[in-house]
Amino acid sequence: MRIKFLAATILTIFTLGMVLSVIVIQRHNIQEVDVVAINDLTKKIENNWGQVTAQHVDHIVSQPFSIIDREENVLYRSPASSFTSSFASIKNRDTLIDLQQNNEVVGKLIIQNDAQSIVVRMKRDLIIAVTLILGLLMVVILIYLAIINRTLVKPFQQLQHFAVNVARGDFDRPLTMGKNNYFGAFTESFDLLRDELATARQRAYESNRSKKELVATLSHDIKTPLASIKAVTELMLLQTNDNKVKKHVQTIFSKADQIDLLVTDMFHATLEELQQLKVAVVEVSSTVLREMIENVNFDHNIDYDPIPPCLILTDTTRLQQVLDNIISNAYKYARTKIKIESRIHQDYLEVDIIDFGRGISEAELPLLFNKYYRGQNIAGQNGSGLGLYISKYFIEKMHGQINCYNRTDGFTVAIKIKLAT
Amino acid sequence: MMTKTIISTEKLCKTFSSGGNQQHVLKNLDISIAEGDFTVIMGSSGSGKSTLLYALSGMDKPTLGTIDFAGKNLAKLTQDQAAIFRRNHCGFVFQQIYLLDNMSVFDNILASGLLVTRNKQQLVKKAKALFQQVEIDEGSWSKFPTQLSGGEAQRVGIVRAIINKPKVLFADEPTGALNSAASENVLNVFTTINRAGQSIVLVTHDLKTAVRGNRILYLKDGVINGDLSLGHYHDCEDVERSDKLKHFLAEMGW
Amino acid sequence: MKLALANVRKGKSATASLFIFILVATLLLNIGLMVITQLSTFFDQKAEQLKDPHLVITMNQASYHSDYEAFLANYSGVKETETEEVIDMNLANYYFGNGEVTNNIIIFNADTKRAIAPAMRIDQLNSFSGNDIFVPYSFNTDGGYQLGDDFTITFQAKQYNYRIAGFFETTMMGMNNNGVMKVMLPEAGYQLLSDQIDSDAKGMIISVLNKDKSTASQLKEDFIGYVERFQSVEATPSLMTLDIIEVKEVSTLTVNIIATILVAFAVIIVLVALIVIKFSISNNIEDGIVNIGVLKAVGYTSRQIISSILLQFMLITLCSGVVGIALSYALMPIIGGIIATLTGLLWVQTIALTVNMVSVFLVALCVAVVTIVSTFRIRRISPVHALRGGIQTHNFRKNHLPLATAKGSLHLLLALKSMLTSSKQNVMITLIVAALTFATVFSGVLYYNIASDKTAFINLFGTEPANVYIAVQPEANTHELITNIEQMNHVSKVNIFDLINTKIDGQNVYTNVTDHYNNLENDVVYQGRQPKHDNELSISWVVSKKINKGIGDAVEVEYGAETASYLVTGLSQSIGNLGQISSMTLDGIQHLQSNYQGTTLYVYLAGISNKEFMSEIQKQYGDAIIETLDIDENIESQTGMYTAAVFAVMVMVLIITVIVVVMILYLVIKTLIIKRKKEFGILKAIGYSTFQLMNQIAMSYLPIIMIGVTAGGGLGYFFTNPMLSLLLSAAGVKRLSFAIHIPSIIFLCLSIFVLAYLVSMLIARQIKQISAYDLIIE
Numbered sequence A: 001m002r003i004k005f006l007a008a009t010i011l012t013i014f015t016l017g018m019v020l021s022v023i024v025i026q027r028h029n030i031q032e033v034d035v036v037a038i039n040d041l042t043k044k045i046e047n048n049w050g051q052v053t054a055q056h057v058d059h060i061v062s063q064p065f066s067i068i069d070r071e072e073n074v075l076y077r078s079p080a081s082s083f084t085s086s087f088a089s090i091k092n093r094d095t096l097i098d099l100q101q102n103n104e105v106v107g108k109l110i111i112q113n114d115a116q117s118i119v120v121r122m123k124r125d126l127i128i129a130v131t132l133i134l135g136l137l138m139v140v141i142l143i144y145l146a147i148i149n150r151t152l153v154k155p156f157q158q159l160q161h162f163a164v165n166v167a168r169g170d171f172d173r174p175l176t177m178g179k180n181n182y183f184g185a186f187t188e189s190f191d192l193l194r195d196e197l198a199t200a201r202q203r204a205y206e207s208n209r210s211k212k213e214l215v216a217t218l219s220h221d222i223k224t225p226l227a228s229i230k231a232v233t234e235l236m237l238l239q240t241n242d243n244k245v246k247k248h249v250q251t252i253f254s255k256a257d258q259i260d261l262l263v264t265d266m267f268h269a270t271l272e273e274l275q276q277l278k279v280a281v282v283e284v285s286s287t288v289l290r291e292m293i294e295n296v297n298f299d300h301n302i303d304y305d306p307i308p309p310c311l312i313l314t315d316t317t318r319l320q321q322v323l324d325n326i327i328s329n330a331y332k333y334a335r336t337k338i339k340i341e342s343r344i345h346q347d348y349l350e351v352d353i354i355d356f357g358r359g360i361s362e363a364e365l366p367l368l369f370n371k372y373y374r375g376q377n378i379a380g381q382n383g384s385g386l387g388l389y390i391s392k393y394f395i396e397k398m399h400g401q402i403n404c405y406n407r408t409d410g411f412t413v414a415i416k417i418k419l420a421t
Numbered sequence B: 001m002m003t004k005t006i007i008s009t010e011k012l013c014k015t016f017s018s019g020g021n022q023q024h025v026l027k028n029l030d031i032s033i034a035e036g037d038f039t040v041i042m043g044s045s046g047s048g049k050s051t052l053l054y055a056l057s058g059m060d061k062p063t064l065g066t067i068d069f070a071g072k073n074l075a076k077l078t079q080d081q082a083a084i085f086r087r088n089h090c091g092f093v094f095q096q097i098y099l100l101d102n103m104s105v106f107d108n109i110l111a112s113g114l115l116v117t118r119n120k121q122q123l124v125k126k127a128k129a130l131f132q133q134v135e136i137d138e139g140s141w142s143k144f145p146t147q148l149s150g151g152e153a154q155r156v157g158i159v160r161a162i163i164n165k166p167k168v169l170f171a172d173e174p175t176g177a178l179n180s181a182a183s184e185n186v187l188n189v190f191t192t193i194n195r196a197g198q199s200i201v202l203v204t205h206d207l208k209t210a211v212r213g214n215r216i217l218y219l220k221d222g223v224i225n226g227d228l229s230l231g232h233y234h235d236c237e238d239v240e241r242s243d244k245l246k247h248f249l250a251e252m253g254w
Numbered sequence C: 001m002k003l004a005l006a007n008v009r010k011g012k013s014a015t016a017s018l019f020i021f022i023l024v025a026t027l028l029l030n031i032g033l034m035v036i037t038q039l040s041t042f043f044d045q046k047a048e049q050l051k052d053p054h055l056v057i058t059m060n061q062a063s064y065h066s067d068y069e070a071f072l073a074n075y076s077g078v079k080e081t082e083t084e085e086v087i088d089m090n091l092a093n094y095y096f097g098n099g100e101v102t103n104n105i106i107i108f109n110a111d112t113k114r115a116i117a118p119a120m121r122i123d124q125l126n127s128f129s130g131n132d133i134f135v136p137y138s139f140n141t142d143g144g145y146q147l148g149d150d151f152t153i154t155f156q157a158k159q160y161n162y163r164i165a166g167f168f169e170t171t172m173m174g175m176n177n178n179g180v181m182k183v184m185l186p187e188a189g190y191q192l193l194s195d196q197i198d199s200d201a202k203g204m205i206i207s208v209l210n211k212d213k214s215t216a217s218q219l220k221e222d223f224i225g226y227v228e229r230f231q232s233v234e235a236t237p238s239l240m241t242l243d244i245i246e247v248k249e250v251s252t253l254t255v256n257i258i259a260t261i262l263v264a265f266a267v268i269i270v271l272v273a274l275i276v277i278k279f280s281i282s283n284n285i286e287d288g289i290v291n292i293g294v295l296k297a298v299g300y301t302s303r304q305i306i307s308s309i310l311l312q313f314m315l316i317t318l319c320s321g322v323v324g325i326a327l328s329y330a331l332m333p334i335i336g337g338i339i340a341t342l343t344g345l346l347w348v349q350t351i352a353l354t355v356n357m358v359s360v361f362l363v364a365l366c367v368a369v370v371t372i373v374s375t376f377r378i379r380r381i382s383p384v385h386a387l388r389g390g391i392q393t394h395n396f397r398k399n400h401l402p403l404a405t406a407k408g409s410l411h412l413l414l415a416l417k418s419m420l421t422s423s424k425q426n427v428m429i430t431l432i433v434a435a436l437t438f439a440t441v442f443s444g445v446l447y448y449n450i451a452s453d454k455t456a457f458i459n460l461f462g463t464e465p466a467n468v469y470i471a472v473q474p475e476a477n478t479h480e481l482i483t484n485i486e487q488m489n490h491v492s493k494v495n496i497f498d499l500i501n502t503k504i505d506g507q508n509v510y511t512n513v514t515d516h517y518n519n520l521e522n523d524v525v526y527q528g529r530q531p532k533h534d535n536e537l538s539i540s541w542v543v544s545k546k547i548n549k550g551i552g553d554a555v556e557v558e559y560g561a562e563t564a565s566y567l568v569t570g571l572s573q574s575i576g577n578l579g580q581i582s583s584m585t586l587d588g589i590q591h592l593q594s595n596y597q598g599t600t601l602y603v604y605l606a607g608i609s610n611k612e613f614m615s616e617i618q619k620q621y622g623d624a625i626i627e628t629l630d631i632d633e634n635i636e637s638q639t640g641m642y643t644a645a646v647f648a649v650m651v652m653v654l655i656i657t658v659i660v661v662v663m664i665l666y667l668v669i670k671t672l673i674i675k676r677k678k679e680f681g682i683l684k685a686i687g688y689s690t691f692q693l694m695n696q697i698a699m700s701y702l703p704i705i706m707i708g709v710t711a712g713g714g715l716g717y718f719f720t721n722p723m724l725s726l727l728l729s730a731a732g733v734k735r736l737s738f739a740i741h742i743p744s745i746i747f748l749c750l751s752i753f754v755l756a757y758l759v760s761m762l763i764a765r766q767i768k769q770i771s772a773y774d775l776i777i778e
Helices: A002-025 A035-047 A086-091 A120-168 A184-239 A243-273 A287-296 A316-334 A387-397 B049-056 B079-089 B105-113 B120-133 B150-162 B180-195 B239-252 C002-010 C012-050 C066-074 C187-196 C213-230 C244-287 C289-298 C302-343 C353-380 C383-387 C410-421 C423-452 C455-459 C478-486 C541-547 C586-590 C610-624 C631-675 C677-685 C690-731 C742-767 C772-777
Strands: A065-069 A074-077 A095-101 A104-111 A282-285 A302-304 A311-314 A338-345 A348-355 A401-407 A410-418 B005-018 B021-029 B032-034 B038-043 B064-069 B090-093 B168-172 B199-203 B215-220 B223-229 C055-060 C078-096 C099-109 C121-124 C132-136 C150-155 C158-168 C180-185 C202-210 C240-243 C468-472 C491-496 C498-504 C507-514 C525-528 C536-540 C554-559 C562-572 C581-585 C600-605 C625-630
Touching (some): A002 A120, A035 A095, A035 A104, A035 C562, A086 A095, A086 A104, A120 C302, A120 C353, A184 A243, A282 A287, A287 A316, A311 A316, A311 A410, A311 B005, A311 B021, A316 A348, A316 A387, A387 A401, B005 B049, B021 B223, B038 B180, B049 B168, B049 B199, B079 B090, B079 C690, B090 B150, B105 B150, B105 C410, B150 B168, B150 B180, B215 B239, B223 B239, C012 C244, C012 C631, C066 C078, C066 C202, C066 C213, C078 C187, C099 C187, C202 C213, C213 C240, C213 C244, C240 C244, C244 C289, C244 C302, C244 C690, C289 C302, C289 C383, C302 C631, C410 C423, C423 C742, C455 C631, C468 C631, C478 C491, C478 C600, C478 C610, C536 C541, C536 C554, C541 C581, C562 C581, C581 C586, C600 C610, C610 C625, C610 C631, C625 C631, C631 C677, C631 C690, C631 C742, C690 C742
Parallel strands (some): B038 B215, C132 C158, C507 C581, C536 C562
Antiparallel strands (some): A065 A074, A065 A104, A095 A104, A282 A311, A338 A348, A348 A410, A401 A410, B005 B021, B005 B032, B005 B064, B215 B223, C055 C202, C055 C240, C078 C150, C121 C158, C132 C180, C150 C158, C468 C600, C491 C600, C498 C554, C525 C562, C536 C581, C554 C562
């Protein structure tokens, strides 16, 4: 408020000063006598002395005039002129000029004095001045507004947004501080708060993750001794004839099996939590399949028709993994051209990946999607036996199906991707 | 009775992307609309009703899929081809009415009609007849759209939409901005022209409006969730009909 | 603040265009102001820096007396004096620029030590030879000489050949229009020339440095009086004096003209930019009216909203203002180069923070005013109103051209309808287009007068554009000769046009004498009129200022031994002869010398080459004639450098105009079409094709643009001259009347029109990309 008062005072003084100075300056203005025109007139009259007509003298001077000779006889008078006597003219402050002929005065030219007032113009000037001052006034107000906004409104708005961000859990946006911030310390403590919250959350996340990793490693490690136990008990089961012992061993075996299942579940669960097997299904256009195929179409060994346009439910990264896997299998084991056919059938987009190799034996077909299963034709090929297992896992998570079958001329993997509904 | 299909779609999809986000508004729709039907598209807000309507009418292009409308695949038309298609085969009624507010009511009609015909006298005659049909009295013809009441304006909108005898009249929440009395008026107009054989596709979320249709499509999250055949509308006293509709909608989770 | 930033982010393209306009406005304003402010002190600073004398007096060595220097040294206010020997070639010829000029050359000894005007060399050769010469910098900038070029002086029918070994800067005797040129010879060359030359040409020069340079003129008068008293009356020596005040007036005149043209142009562009800024700000606010409604509904006060809008525009203004100023510093060297050409002095660019701040401030002020005016409505509008899309901008009292009855094609009718309903916007476009056209015509007229038809510009120099000059033998009968020449073939008229030396109220003034001023082609009087009667005369404004007499005052004229009183009837303008010119009638001068009959004839030719006529007249009346001169050629060599410099400025002005015009047209039309996006959406929805819409757009804007172009063209036609004379009178040019070439104006107008058409088509094409659905849904 004090600033406002100050500004107002300055402005008032300023304005008053301006107005006064303008008034003082605009004061005098006197019309001058047009000597040149009068000289012109005089010369013209002298040159035509004795026969002056309107034609010679019209429109040279604006004021009315009369020409008299030495005896004050009027020789010529312009319209609106009113000569009575030379003394009357002198009284009226008229201009009297001697007319000469051969260096001898032969008469007088009398030009009437018409005084005028010219106050009107001054008023106009004043209006302009006032407008100017108002303009200045406005600028000062603008500056004042800007200052208020910068020093008060902005920091508060910033603080508000900051609080919203923190509440939302976004700790990454620091609170910036202007130099002229009235709430310096206040703002700073807010920012400290944000920093502390952010580090605490990060730490919690880290510790959680390391725990899960430990579980995953342990559960995997447990499987090895468990496999030994199962093998030994199976052997014992065959060797012993004692029914009582057999029953006990049977119990051991089934319990070991149970542990195996539990550990596997735990392993999966933790892996999922660590996002290794996570599938996030979204709706995407089937056109992404084209890109996916192109991504693995290194030697242009893949022929495919346009994918029917539709919207599918899938996780693009996972689906890409599946395609990579199937196609690299085909490359590895069949080493032929690959053909991809696709069609929309009922609620699925069916994609068949077709190779022209030897295929696999019918007996192996059901096992193909098992974990760690590797076919008979793997000679010389390395692999983990996990590929198709994971592929199946992914596709099923996407609400799709995966199948494979032998044809007379090769092997087909058929994927059914669910259409978005 | 063999009804002819006038519009049919195949795996119609519409995706809006803003920034990195994609939003699939229509998903793999296979719809067919029969000639002479009064098809009503319902659904919760954001279910893609309007998007479907504008895709079907060639106003907007689908992202994927085909739309067969009067033997043309709308998905393949250029903007200008689509414009010419619209002026010949489609009429539009909008919730916001969208009359051109820099010209009079009558000129609004003619601006649309003169696109198709050069016969001014006949067009003027036809326009007058239609005005009478929708009960817009002569005093309003020279008014500006902003001077009309909402119901009047919407009826003018309908006249504009049907002046060129479109194959299908598309209406997007035509009563959405009107009070109930005005709505009733406008809906009667729809019923009348439907009875005269005009195919209508109408989007609404209003029961009173929906009950006028003889086929209700329920759209949910971009998918047709339900398809109800109601039979033709006779009068508002038909309680059984509206109960059937209510039951259907309840089933749809409306 | 947050609100303002958000607005900026939202309306990116609007912000960008506003940014550009403000940038251009500040850029031009700043350049104009910098040139004006720095130019006024430039000459003085240079004089100080070079330690140039405030007064130089040259006289014959024979008439020099050592008391003179003593008088000057003892004169109160004098700081320093210096006297040295020089060689004074009072009528030497040399080539300069495009032609040969005759000037007084004063040759200094370069190896003499001197305290006053030690001649700073800007550039010199590394090796020296026997015939080296040092010349003023203007020889390089205007004269077209390079280091090592040959330079020949013709003096008393003898040729002296030199090689230019260096250029130096000087304010006092470095320009052709001072009538005196200072050059320097090394010791050896100087002595050699001194031995060869006639003793008449051996002179003395006294340089005086005052404490206050404004007293130089007074000192000069007193000194001349002193010398006259000192010498016996009949042996009054011929003194050549030059004081810094008069030199400054003459030297800076052309630069001032150019600076003023530049500033005038800048002001026009700034005005145009302001109109466009107003346009885009109102648009911006109109577009955001719904937002304003929302804000109001949530509880923001009008003041808060307005201040946020104001802040938004101030922010843009500040940013682009700063960029504009930075750019102006990048452009200043070009202008500096032009100034160097005109003054023969190196332009040194300094940083003028105050001026920069003033430019930004002025633009910011304008933007603020415009914003506040535009936001005025926000106060009155109720939130409900704003939410509904704001004020009804159209007024539909009348349905223009009802389609049912009106004749004509549908699209033409629709176009006309939309044109007739948006009158407010039409006014705006008309204004903008008119302003743009005016700016274009303004610069086009300038360009035309300086590049193709130079008459008006050359008339500024006060030269009478006759074709051949004839000096008549004093004994011959001039009157008879005139009658004879008038009867020759191809002669359209002959005028007596003498230039004699008189003293008016004690000042030496070059006086033109002719019998009828009406017969002259170039009326140099800008106020009042030329003398008609024998007791009248006109004087140039320079003389008027010196003797402090104006129109209607009587002056004493001294010629030979006679003195008479005359009435001043007019003020004239001339750049030559130090601007000190007066004009009298033949009758008038006969009061002072009754047998005066005139000795110089100006002949105006038609259908014959000047050279041909000159040889013809020599053949026929050779004995009555001293010499003949080709005036056209003379004018060309004298005015060449000015026209070249102004030409450069004009090219720049024209280029900027074209760029600005194209840019503004583009942005304005773009804004307009985007505003009508919804309408086009509806039309597209009901089945109008892009091509049809494009036609409609073209047809609805072209009539308005046509009106704007016509208005602007008319304004340019009628007001270019008055505006220029008004502006240039401040620069010292009192009279200027540029020819307005109508075909070129029509051409310019047509180009703008075609340009507008192309731009609107180009933007209308963009609508093609948008589907009807997007257009109406937004």
